[in-house]
Amino acid sequence: MRVDVVTIFPEYLAPLGLSLVGRAREQGLLDVAVHDLRDWTSDRHRTVDDAPMGGGAGMVMRPDVWGRALDDLLTDGSELVMPTPSGEVFTQRTAERLAGVDHLVIACGRYEGIDARVAEHYRTRGVRVSELSIGDYVLGGGEVAALVVVEAVARLQPGVLGNPESLVEESHGSAGLLEYPVYTRPPSWRGLDVPEVLLSGHHARIARWRRDMALERTARRRPDLVAGLEPDALDAADRAV
Numbered sequence: 001m002r003v004d005v006v007t008i009f010p011e012y013l014a015p016l017g018l019s020l021v022g023r024a025r026e027q028g029l030l031d032v033a034v035h036d037l038r039d040w041t042s043d044r045h046r047t048v049d050d051a052p053m054g055g056g057a058g059m060v061m062r063p064d065v066w067g068r069a070l071d072d073l074l075t076d077g078s079e080l081v082m083p084t085p086s087g088e089v090f091t092q093r094t095a096e097r098l099a100g101v102d103h104l105v106i107a108c109g110r111y112e113g114i115d116a117r118v119a120e121h122y123r124t125r126g127v128r129v130s131e132l133s134i135g136d137y138v139l140g141g142g143e144v145a146a147l148v149v150v151e152a153v154a155r156l157q158p159g160v161l162g163n164p165e166s167l168v169e170e171s172h173g174s175a176g177l178l179e180y181p182v183y184t185r186p187p188s189w190r191g192l193d194v195p196e197v198l199l200s201g202h203h204a205r206i207a208r209w210r211r212d213m214a215l216e217r218t219a220r221r222r223p224d225l226v227a228g229l230e231p232d233a234l235d236a237a238d239r240a241v
């Protein structure tokens with residue numbers, strides 16, 4: 001998969017050279033390029049923004065500059081990702097879908113956002129455009145959201161995770177539940193003991209305990225996720241929890 005990120009702060013994306021994403025790039029499992037939007041400006045001051053039409057606070061990013069950048073980067077089959085707090089919420093489902101796209105172009109807005117005609121123009125031209133929010137709070141721009149999207153998508157690329165089993169039982173996975181609590185050595189730490197069942201070697205009992213803990217934790221922390229479960233997602237033992 002290829003990802004092009006466009007921003008006025010390319011240095012903000014430096015973490016894409018580290019850890020899981022950095023390793024995936026080195027191994028050729030992911031191709032990431034970060035571009036400076038100002039490379040597509042044409043004036044001496046390299047202006048990317050202007051006052052909002054209709055008045056109001058802040059500045060809006062100009063469609064002409066974005067249009068030149070995106071015309072250069074989009075090709076047949078690219079998906080345009082536009083991080084914005086007014087977008088649809090980015091979930092593991094979105095990450096799974098984007099992981100199957102060959103080419104993502106991520107357009108990071110700053111200020112009050114990007115002129116709305118940019119998304120409209122590319123949709124009209126047949127480009128898939130996803131305006132995505134990473135949660136219900138406001139950031140200074142789309143760069144952190146771009147980091148979130150690239151990392152969530154990168155770890156789903158074949159070969160990126162050392163142990164693909166890590167994808168099987170994780171929070172927000174197919175079960176629709178949060179993950180159960182995890183423990184390692186030592187068995188006793190500061191007076192706190194690892195739950196005995198995990199030392200029992202009884203695989204069926206361990207699996208049942210983990211399922212119960214995942215359900216209890218999800219019900220307490222994320223009742224919205226329990227409400228959204230498919231009717232047959234719960235077995236008879238689950239209902240007793």
Ligand code: 6GU
Pocket residue numbers: 082083084085132133134135136137138139140141142145
């Ligand atoms: Cl994608 N952008 C900005 N600026 N703020 C956000 C966001 C995105 N998602 C949540 N808050």
